[in-house]
Amino acid sequence: MQNEKILKLAESIFEEILKVDNKYSRRILKTKIEKRSIDFERHINNIKESFQYEEPKLLIPVVEELEKIKNEISILSNGLDKPFLLFIVGVGNYGKSTLLNALIEKRMAEIDALPKTWKIDIFQEREKHSLVEIKYKKGNIDHFNIKEAKVFLDKEEEKRQISEMKVYKEFEKRKNNLDTIKEKEELKKALEKNLLYESKVIEVNWPVDSNDLLKNFRLVDTPGLVQNLLGEVKQNVNDYYHKADGVLWLLDATKISANQSKEMLNKLNKALKEVGGRTDNIIAVLNRIDLIRKNGGETAVNEVLDNAEKIFGSIFKKIIPISAKEALDGIENDDIDLIEQSGIKRLKRSIKNKFFNKAKEIQVESKKTGFKQISNNLNKYISKYENRLNKDNSKRIQLKDDFNNELKDIKKELNQIKSSFLNDYKRKIKNNIESKAKKLILEDDSSVQKFILKNYILEEKYFSHQVKKLEKNINDKLKRFSKFHKKRSRFQEFEHLGNKEIFNEIKGEIKINFNSDFSDNKFNVGISLTFASTILFGPMGLVLGGIASYLGLADWIFIKWKLPKIKKELKDKLINSVSEIDNKIDKQIKSNIKKIEAEVNDIRRSSFSLLHGSPDNVELISKELSNIKELLNANLNAITIKEIILKDKIYGGKYEL
Numbered sequence: 001m002q003n004e005k006i007l008k009l010a011e012s013i014f015e016e017i018l019k020v021d022n023k024y025s026r027r028i029l030k031t032k033i034e035k036r037s038i039d040f041e042r043h044i045n046n047i048k049e050s051f052q053y054e055e056p057k058l059l060i061p062v063v064e065e066l067e068k069i070k071n072e073i074s075i076l077s078n079g080l081d082k083p084f085l086l087f088i089v090g091v092g093n094y095g096k097s098t099l100l101n102a103l104i105e106k107r108m109a110e111i112d113a114l115p116k117t118w119k120i121d122i123f124q125e126r127e128k129h130s131l132v133e134i135k136y137k138k139g140n141i142d143h144f145n146i147k148e149a150k151v152f153l154d155k156e157e158e159k160r161q162i163s164e165m166k167v168y169k170e171f172e173k174r175k176n177n178l179d180t181i182k183e184k185e186e187l188k189k190a191l192e193k194n195l196l197y198e199s200k201v202i203e204v205n206w207p208v209d210s211n212d213l214l215k216n217f218r219l220v221d222t223p224g225l226v227q228n229l230l231g232e233v234k235q236n237v238n239d240y241y242h243k244a245d246g247v248l249w250l251l252d253a254t255k256i257s258a259n260q261s262k263e264m265l266n267k268l269n270k271a272l273k274e275v276g277g278r279t280d281n282i283i284a285v286l287n288r289i290d291l292i293r294k295n296g297g298e299t300a301v302n303e304v305l306d307n308a309e310k311i312f313g314s315i316f317k318k319i320i321p322i323s324a325k326e327a328l329d330g331i332e333n334d335d336i337d338l339i340e341q342s343g344i345k346r347l348k349r350s351i352k353n354k355f356f357n358k359a360k361e362i363q364v365e366s367k368k369t370g371f372k373q374i375s376n377n378l379n380k381y382i383s384k385y386e387n388r389l390n391k392d393n394s395k396r397i398q399l400k401d402d403f404n405n406e407l408k409d410i411k412k413e414l415n416q417i418k419s420s421f422l423n424d425y426k427r428k429i430k431n432n433i434e435s436k437a438k439k440l441i442l443e444d445d446s447s448v449q450k451f452i453l454k455n456y457i458l459e460e461k462y463f464s465h466q467v468k469k470l471e472k473n474i475n476d477k478l479k480r481f482s483k484f485h486k487k488r489s490r491f492q493e494f495e496h497l498g499n500k501e502i503f504n505e506i507k508g509e510i511k512i513n514f515n516s517d518f519s520d521n522k523f524n525v526g527i528s529l530t531f532a533s534t535i536l537f538g539p540m541g542l543v544l545g546g547i548a549s550y551l552g553l554a555d556w557i558f559i560k561w562k563l564p565k566i567k568k569e570l571k572d573k574l575i576n577s578v579s580e581i582d583n584k585i586d587k588q589i590k591s592n593i594k595k596i597e598a599e600v601n602d603i604r605r606s607s608f609s610l611l612h613g614s615p616d617n618v619e620l621i622s623k624e625l626s627n628i629k630e631l632l633n634a635n636l637n638a639i640t641i642k643e644i645i646l647k648d649k650i651y652g653g654k655y656e657l
């Protein structure tokens with residue numbers, strides 16, 4: 001009891017220390033994030049090492065995403081040493097870029113430009129040099145001068161747009177050949193995956209001449225609602241919001257309408273929820289106030305502001321009305337009155353008041369939230385892949401079991417078919433020998449003998465026909481079996497699109513082209529050939545040679561003494577031949593089945609490997625993914641007394657306060 005009390009007291013004292021000394025908590029947070037980043041990398045490398053020689057189509061993007069996130073985590077942690085990162089966010093084209101330009105006092109962010117979703121642009125105080133810094137997903141960095149950077153980024157954007165167009169065109173061209181919505185969705189995904197240009201750039205840092213604000217803040221322009229060519233409206237805020245220390249949330253004054261208040265609030269709540277629901281680091285900005293003023297003067301301005309506060313007051317404590325356009329125009333034309341009227345000064349004051357004094361504290365909190373958000377997103381991403389991996393892996397095991405069982409069954413079935421045919425044949429021929437051998441030996445013309453043997457005893461024509469039927473039956477069964485198992489054993493990235501012809505056409509999509517109808521194999525158990533050579537032209541025929549020497553003997557001796565011998569000879573030959581045939585056919589069936597077995601096993605294994613890497617590594621990959629999830633989920637909160645006591649254990653003894 002006593003101990004617990006002391007522990008609690010110490011803990012609360014420590015929390016106090018953390019509150020007082022921000023630097024301290026930043027260091028702890030940094031150390032924690034960095035340590036996690038190292039572990040993270042180790043797990044990623046373990047996964048990567050498992051598929052050195054393969055390029056598993058579904059796993060590679062996971063690894064790439066993990067690497068990107070690892071890089072983002074380190075950007076996040078490094079951000080703790082940098083000026084406060086202020087994002088300008090808004091779900092429509094409400095003037096974000098215009099406001100950014102007004103705040104940096106220079107027209108740098110493009111106004112009325114197509115929003116770019118694939119990177120974030122950070123505007124910050126010019127340091128020693130004025131080079132633009134471009135950061136890539138993998139963590140590497142390039143430096144360009146402003147002109148070069150613009151050319152480079154424009155090219156990236158152009159590639160993106162051309163590829164979007166391509167996706168759109170291909171989709172339009174192919175969609176009508178598909179029946180279900182799922183197929184269409186998969187086609188979209190397949191086309192995007194194969195044709196969409198993904199820039200490697202994730203962040204661009206633009207150097208700007210310093211001003212009051214930029215001494216302490218870095219500003220970020222973001223795209224608003226984005227509608228892509230396939231008609232999907234996407235709000236990508238979630239992709240970058242975790243990076244923000246603070247946010248200017250733009251609202252459009254011309255869109256504030258008291259009778260749509262519920263709808264507007266719901267929309268905003270939805271957007272906020274997507275970015276973690278945090279509002280304490282947001283300043284709400286009501287833009288385009290000049291248009292309201294122009295139409296209705298100050299009364300209208302006050303009314304709109306009142307309405308905005310009524311609608312959003314539960315979320316934003318304060319809403320600041322401005323005209324970004326007037327601010328920018330004022331700055332560019334040195335029009336002090338216009339600047340004054342625009343409201344930008346008040347906004348700047350609010351930014352300073354809200355963020356400046358507590359900047360470091362807010363930053364620590366924001367980075368923690370950011371880390372949580374990254375973790376949540378990545379968790380979802382990993383879980384989605386894990387589900388697919390588990391599903392495919394169980395399917396693989398099930399397929400293998402099923403196939404092995406069915407192999408036994410088909411072997412048995414073919415064996416039965418073959419045996420029953422040969423048994424019937426034996427019985428029938430034995431009867432023929434019994435009833436017709438006499439006729440054979442009473443004939444002295446060898447060509448007639450041959451005729452009798454062929455047509456009456458061996459019933460050559462009839463059995464040739466029967467054998468052909470048998471052969472076809474067995475071949476067909478093998479073919480069907482092979483086709484069925486090859487087809488179902490193949491794993492495919494896009495399950496619904498299946499083997500649709502349309503999909504195979506997508507360039508570069510299928511590297512190993514499994515024959516699409518799986519009927520390449522011509523099975524041949526070679527029964528008719530084996531049969532003909534062994535029975536019809538073989539040993540049975542040789543018996544005829546022996547018959548000739550009996551000629552000339554008295555009929556009664558011949559019949560009484562020789563006939564049984566001939567019969568026995570024929571029957572023996574028959575039994576031998578049939579068992580020889582039996583063996584030969586058996587061998588043929590077995591070798592065909594073995595071939596099917598090898599092919600099916602190969603299709604199952606290699607198509608699985610194409611998606612997930614070798615089946616032997618599934619366990620390792622699952623383990624590493626859950627390690628990563630665990631790492632992400634672990635609490636990042638400020639250090640607790642427990643952690644201090646156990647610091648050697650937790651930080652491997654290297655941790656220093």
Ligand SMILES: Nc1nc2c(ncn2[C@@H]2O[C@H](COP(=O)(O)OP(=O)(O)OP(=O)(O)O)[C@@H](O)[C@H]2O)c(=O)[nH]1
Nearest residue numbers: 093094095096097098111112115224288323324325
């Ligand atoms: N009247 C008026 N127009 C504005 C104001 N702010 C921006 N605009 C205009 O609104 C249009 C869109 O402005 P942007 O700054 O490009 O808007 P954005 O939010 O960056 O848009 P996206 O990047 O497309 O999401 C431009 O034509 C601006 O001139 C304002 O305060 N008043």
Ligand SMILES: [Mg+2]
Nearest residue numbers: 096097110222
């Ligand atoms: Mg913009």
